[in-house]
Amino acid sequence: MVDNKKSIDELFLCIKRKDKLKEFKKAFGLKHVNTEEYLLKFVANFYKAPIVNYKGYIKGSKNLYSEIIAKTLVSEDLVKEWDKLKPVRPNHFDTDHTPTQNELSITNRKEEILAKLLFYQGEVKDLGYIFDYQTPLKADRSDSYGKIDLLGYNTDDKYYSVIELKYRPSGSDETLLRCVLEAYTYYKLLDLDQIVSTDSHEGISVLRNLKGYKHTKNAELVVLFDEKACTENDGGYKTNLMLRLNPKDIANAVYPSKTVESQQHKECQELLITDKRDSLRILCETILKQEPHLKQIRFAVLRVETVDESPSIERSYRAETLLTIPNKG
Template identity: 60%
Template sequence: MVDNKVSIKKIFDRIKRVKKFEEFKATYGLTPSDEKGSTKFAANFYKSDIVNYKGHVTGSKDLYSEVIAKTIINDNFIKDWLNLIPARPEHFKINHPNTDENVDALKITNRKEEILAKLLFYQGNIDGLGYIFDYQTPLKASRNDSYGKIDLLGYNVDDKCYSVIELKYRPSGSEETLLRCVLEAYTYYKLIDLKQIESTIGHDGIQELKKLSGYKHTNEAELVVLFDERSCAKEDGGAETNLMLRIDPYKPNTPSYPSKTVVSQQYKECQELINTSTRKELRALCEAILKQESKLKQIRFVVLQAQKVSKAPYKNKVDNWSENLDRLYRAETLLTISK
């Protein structure tokens, strides 16, 4: 591969967004002296604005995301991800106890996606998805690292592998592209040392995992993109179907709804991936990722669903939680791309 400055610029050139290349280069410190094998591109590319572009390249019928996916494959940029290695010596030093918690603790962050991740962790076993044993798993070794956190880590009992789960959720409908989701999940997979699961002690989630019927430590994993189908207005049945009735920091037990029903970007693109050739380059990218990773079994696209119940699994784990907000989560795999 040629140096990062030249190779990366090709991607931006092909979608006619060269100015975005300059922004990306400045944000993540890429310089002309970056040598072959640098990890800066692969570690940060999923965060580039262009990865989340929708619509068509100016003067073309080609989708931005399809051109980017095709370029990553054809110009062999996908090989850059092979240079990524885990940096953090202890991913599971931070224990997430599956015990009682006051609803106030769920309001520390305004990011509803993080709150939903906690609720899935509290439920533990998610039918159609697997067993969730950790959330917000850290990847960075120092404050200066640009690495993020894995939304959810799970174990797929049926396929005997760990699940690196990228959760996408916004009460008003998530707008991130599947291209971003796949690249983010793949980047995190490269930065997590799954061998630490076997040796970790003092982490409640992992200790419960080891008691799970059918569990056996493995070096194999899958990528899972987990998303909402739609966020419904109250008149469209939001009280029964919405993944989470938005938590107002000042009125934590009062349900609220979007002003109109919105279908998530991931669900719309997944339907195109399944039913048309519109997303053929995205499928090819998934296949290329699997081809170069011997321990990666599959990539699953999964829709998360909820039903209103009188006794949610986390009912006794969150003090002051209103019954109006209780949910039981389950999942449905819409598409699996495997080797």
């Protein structure tokens, strides 16, 4: 029988970063706990570990950090430990989120503002209907669980979408490994049946009235990202997801100093046309194999559909799916 508590140590050692193992244990309280609690804390927090976001090569080798981590999660059976995660929040939808409130000024986080804009838009081409954003997962303040960026309903395939949105005005630099692990962690902590039981959520009320909608236990993970952040000279006015980034000066557009391709788009292209990300693909396939109700993992670019000429930060959006990894079961 595999000792997965020991395998976690090996995960850090195989990338020659024992120092990061000590940091991880300290940050998430993995010392002096029994094996079950140790493994639970590991799976709940591993996507936050800095090593998951390393983009370079392991010192003295030709192996990418992210690929060796993905490979080890599968080979050591560590990915099976995600089954220990269970929903803990009694009501995910007690947030009073409504598609008409347009409260963009209460946060300065650009990714969260973009999530709200997609929620307010509702139907997003090639993505589906967005019925909630920043969906909470924790039961107590002391829980380390985060929030789901967006919850949607895939109107083509008829299942729910757990959407991990990645956006930064200067170009997001998070790895696809982190994106997939974060989305999967959130999926395991989400009780989809609460969509049926909730009775005071406007987005879900609209969802229930969609033509062809029917509640299901089936879902997909969607990693949704920007292709690139462009300068004004490179066409940023028409392509950048957000222009008026300064809430105190929304009349003027803001552009990055240089055009930057997002890390997610770079890695997705490698998934599509090279074998450089084969271990990530195998990890995705392994996740799907152990989750009968998780039907696919989708990687999609968010694009501007129309440009709003008014002095606001709002635009309309569409998605473009670049790659879908299906559940073969």
